[in-house]
Amino acid sequence: MRPGLRPLIAGNWKMFHGGGTGLALAIDCTQIAQRVPHVDLVIAPPYTVLAACSHECEGKRVALAAQNIHSKDKGAFTGEVSGPMLVESGCTWAIIGHSERRQLFGETDASVAEKTAAALQFGLLPIVCVGETLAEREAGETLAVVGRQVRAFLDIILAGAGTDKAVAIAYEPVWAIGTGKNAGPAEAEEVHAAIRKWLTEKSAELAKRTRILYGGSVKPDNAKALLAEPNVDGALIGGASLDATSFGAIAEAAETLAR
Numbered sequence: 001m002r003p004g005l006r007p008l009i010a011g012n013w014k015m016f017h018g019g020g021t022g023l024a025l026a027i028d029c030t031q032i033a034q035r036v037p038h039v040d041l042v043i044a045p046p047y048t049v050l051a052a053c054s055h056e057c058e059g060k061r062v063a064l065a066a067q068n069i070h071s072k073d074k075g076a077f078t079g080e081v082s083g084p085m086l087v088e089s090g091c092t093w094a095i096i097g098h099s100e101r102r103q104l105f106g107e108t109d110a111s112v113a114e115k116t117a118a119a120l121q122f123g124l125l126p127i128v129c130v131g132e133t134l135a136e137r138e139a140g141e142t143l144a145v146v147g148r149q150v151r152a153f154l155d156i157i158l159a160g161a162g163t164d165k166a167v168a169i170a171y172e173p174v175w176a177i178g179t180g181k182n183a184g185p186a187e188a189e190e191v192h193a194a195i196r197k198w199l200t201e202k203s204a205e206l207a208k209r210t211r212i213l214y215g216g217s218v219k220p221d222n223a224k225a226l227l228a229e230p231n232v233d234g235a236l237i238g239g240a241s242l243d244a245t246s247f248g249a250i251a252e253a254a255e256t257l258a259r
Helices: 020-035 047-057 083-088 099-105 109-121 134-138 142-160 185-202 204-209 220-227 244-258
Strands: 008-012 040-044 062-066 091-096 125-130 168-171 211-214 234-237
Touching: 008 091, 008 168, 008 211, 008 244, 020 040, 020 047, 020 062, 020 244, 040 091, 047 062, 083 091, 083 109, 091 109, 099 125, 109 125, 109 142, 125 142, 134 142, 142 185, 168 185, 185 204, 185 211, 185 220, 220 234, 220 244, 234 244
Parallel strands: 008 040, 008 234, 040 062, 062 091, 091 125, 125 168, 168 211, 211 234
Antiparallel strands: none
């Protein structure tokens, strides 16, 4: 974690907690926020409970993210949700290109770039996800794959983020999502350092402002070691974000490093 930087801890609830349990978890997260004044907390509930969570989180240091976004602002796109709708529901962030979206729903580098541009256009900060499969890692292609994915949207965030918007990139190795496996701190740092290098080649200011998160089976017992790496600026958390105790423990690990 870089000195003086506020870490970003984001919880992706995926297709869980879409009703009353989601509202209760959001309230728990506002209580976590009181214990971690040096950490930025973001939660990404399902669409069905976004507006209710926004009401509970307003003014309580918990920001809302969408789990996905359509590239258009409106139209005949059944089942999709646009940027303006997400803003009206209280979102300030949008997760884009999550490995599950790429693997299960066919999202490509091009569609991720389009959605990143849309998020910035509609006033949402993107958390753009990148990461390699197990086969790609075993073939020694990790940096080539992640580099291709990052370069697909680098110019877009450089142009769209202006001089003051702090976007985020999440490195989430596909083989670590929901498997209980995770990249070790040194493995994560290698990729995060490469991403920082690519950002710096475009803009030193962009590299300074962009927080690079690690995602992939982050848990209370490994969070501190991962977050202690120089270029790990936070975490995008899946399963552990569904439980307030686990999510709070990860946020508190970030807090101890950020003080």
